[in-house]
Amino acid sequence: MWLGRATGIKEEHILANRSMQRTPRGSLNRDRVLAAALNVADSEGLNELTIRKVAQRLDASPMAIYRHVADKQDMISGLMDVVIGEFIDLDSGPRELDRWLHYIFGQMRTALVAHPGVMPLIGTAASSGPNSLLVVNEVIGRLLAAGIKPDRAAHAFYSLISFTIGIVAIECGSQAIALDQADRTEAETTRRRLSTANRDTLPHITTTAEHLARFDVDHIFREGLATLISDTI
DSSP states (O other): OOSSEEEOSOGGGSOOOOOOOOOOTTOOOHHHHHHHHHHHHHHHOGGGOOHHHHHHHTTOOHHHHTTTOSSHHHHHHTHHHHHHHHHOOTTOSOSSHHHHHHHHHHHHHHHHHHOGGGGGGTTSGGGOSHHHHHHHHHHHHHHHHTTOOHHHHHHHHHHHHHHHHHHHHHHHSTTOOOOOGGGHHHHHHHHHHHHTSOTTTOHHHHHTHHHHTEEEHHHHHHHHHHHHHHHHO
């Protein structure tokens, strides 16, 4: 449970659900099926994703969907790669290793916040598609090229991706709502509630109430990533 409201990636940076137009006969393909499936997963949750719902989004029949994906699992297996391919460009970003790592893991964060529907896939076989493996390969390759030993490179990758996923989980949670002007009243209410807590049993919370009332995800992400990267290189 998080005590403060989270400030993070601005709402305008999060992709809105795509509106699916009527599918002309013969125009359906795997990319469109996966895009519609991602739309369902983001808006309703991965557990609610079905072939029938994807067909409805595309104004197509379920049988038409099966021409492009073998089954529901095949469809799910392609979602993470769609997200990675949409957001992450391995050929761009700064040349310096530390700045590039900030850049690439920042892109990962943006991609996952934009598409929370794929979060349950992390750590499963569905998160090891071609695009995902290319990212892992590039990160490890740059670490090795900097003279970091293989075991340390692997450890660094897992530390950086685990931290990024943790931050995204907070942002996608019920407390992770961008703090704009309208949210300041609630932040102040939280601060007052914490500052007036029992000082005998919760002395440290009352002392830091002003800071606990607001969880600045952007700042925490930058600071935490910088610490992990400096420990690595």
